[in-house]
Amino acid sequence: MSSIKHNLERINLQIVDTAVSCGRRPDAVKLIAVSKKKNVKTVLEAINKGALHLGENYIQEAIEKINIIGKDKACWHFIGHLQSNKAKFAVKYFEYIHTVGTLKLAKEIDKQAKKIKKIQKILVQVNIGDEETKSGAGINDAIQLVKEVSRFENLSLQGLMCMPPFFPDPEHARIYFKQLAQLKEKIIAKKFDNVSMEHLSMGMSNDFKVAIEEGSTMVRVGTSIFGRRD
Ligand SMILES: *Cc1c(COP(=O)(O)O)cnc(C)c1O
Secondary structure, eight states: OOHHHHHHHHHHHHHHHHHHHTTOOGGGOEEEEEOTTOOHHHHHHHHHTTOOEEEEOOHHHHHHHHHHHOGGGSEEEEOSOOOGGGHHHHHHHOSEEEEEOSHHHHHHHHHHHHHTTOOEEEEEEEOTTOOTTSOSBOTTTHHHHHHHHTTOTTEEEEEEEEOOOOOSSGGGGHHHHHHHHHHHHHHHHHTOTTEEEEEEEOOOTTTHHHHHHTTOSEEEEOHHHHOOOO
16 A cells, blocks of 8 residues: 555544544544645645645645646645735635735735636634744734635635644644634634634644644645655
């Protein structure tokens, strides 16, 4: 059995086990296979072995791969840092954009989506650890950003995304996942029109189990599926 197949099966089982043991429906958690820096052959193998959701970080690299593989072969998620001048491509190729952290970017995505008559699904990225090196809205600005985003006709806000600081012990990430889940509840209580908080995109190879325990609906797993990146 190929290691990608084996890894996908193992992680899917771990997702189900973790969800069930904390009383959540296992089908409420989607596995996004993060294929950045992996070649077309490897991505195709993952799709053929059952990966339904693929996550990419770099626009140019993603375009090249998706043009060969086909947009309809998987659900594509953009999870990298997005510059406004690349928004057009993200809108053209991706079903979800997880990394909307500024009004400027939201506005540009809305504009590009309008041009091709698309309602673009997005998540607001929150810089939950308040790290200077990471993008995303600050936790205190996120509600205002959600409110502003809700007014764009060609955006469909689906939830929140975060990437906490890395800890060797995933238990240390729990507090950040909890904070994102609390922010989600605060936003739900505001009852903004045109805002769904269905998704929490949180958890990576090292900490996805903890993230699921704290309410993640989309775990983004790269290394544990594809091995280390060069
Ligand atoms: C690379 C990346 C991941 C996957 O990380 P792994 O530790 O390899 O599972 C998840 N989310 C984002 C935003 C990433 O850039």
